[in-house]
């Protein structure tokens with residue numbers, strides 16, 4: 410077992426974050442040391458916990474109780490009913506987690522889901538998600554959001570923006586950085602020495618030779634050719650509708666997609682229970698489950714912790730590597 414725990418943030422306390430963290434601890438306690446950053450009042454009743462003042466205590470107590478690095482919120486919570494007065498505590502927990510990892514007290518960060526609108530309304534949170542906030546906390550670095558499972562890895566080149574904003578946000582500079590950051594991340598975090606990348610087109614049928622959009626002809630295709638000539642195994646632009654079937658998935662290690670849903674629909678359809686969100690490009694390891702806060706089932710004891718378990722396993726494995 411590693412000497413350092415994975416720091417797990419509470420996420421939105423009215424969502425399923427606390428209960429899947431508790432369930433993941435019960436599953437992984439002998440294998441993946443962790444500490445949970447949050448308010449103990451927000452955990453399901455009956456969860457065995459050990460409050461720790463020093464992250465170093467986590468490994469010692471993790472076998473018998475969920476180590477809790479206490480972070481008091483303004484009050485208790487009702488599952489399924491977000492309370493805007495608790496929003497700042499959610500943001501602060503992420504900062505604490507990053508500090509623990511960057512100071513060497515934790516091996517990696519695993520974040521439970523946040524509710525973006527609740528944080529925006531309750532705490533004036535200026536970021537569309539963890540990914541962008543962590544890029545800032547990591548030193549305003551270029552990051553990519555990857556969703557990964559045993560069956561598929563996808564990267565949306567544009568993330569949390571309106572579909573109508575995608576064409577203007579998808580600049581050659583942005584796409585090149587995403588391709589390069591993904592290749593580096595596959596080498597450094599996944600141990601794939603010569604990563605193979607497939608790039609989706611923006612338009613139906615990758616533009617159909619200009620009949621359904623011209624971005625592929627004008628710059629996406631030429632850029633991919635140029636990057637390929639520099640030695641990276643990158644191909645495309647490919648028709649997004651035909652690049653995710655089983656045989657096609659065998660031909661690449663990650664699919665670079667043009668926008669959020671083009672990337673996330675295939676992986677959540679294939680592997681909703683076991684997909685992991687990993688941020689590449691950060692100076693530390695960060696993973697998260699692929700799902701959100703699930704207010705509709707919070708507190709009912711039916712949330713599936715599998716994605717959280719996979720996220721913790723992946724964080725520990727990447728940190729160890």
Ligand SMILES: NC(=O)C1=CN([C@@H]2O[C@H](COP(=O)(O)OP(=O)(O)OC[C@H]3O[C@@H](n4cnc5c(N)ncnc54)[C@H](O)[C@@H]3O)[C@@H](O)[C@H]2O)C=CC1
Pocket residue numbers: 425429521522523524525526539686697698699700701702703704705706711712713714715716
């Ligand atoms: N890493 C993060 O912080 C993420 C946060 N979100 C946020 O979560 C909020 C809610 O998003 P939604 O689109 O409603 O997606 P969601 O993933 O919260 O829920 C979609 C559906 O899947 C179900 N579901 C989700 N996780 C489940 C689990 N572990 N076990 C059983 N059923 C589960 C829910 O009950 C719901 O019916 C939004 O604010 C979104 O931005 C979404 C994805 C990731």
Ligand SMILES: NCC(=O)COP(=O)(O)O
Pocket residue numbers: 523537538539540541554673686697699
């Ligand atoms: N749809 C994925 C998602 O919302 C995850 O966002 P992030 O909070 O990890 O940036």
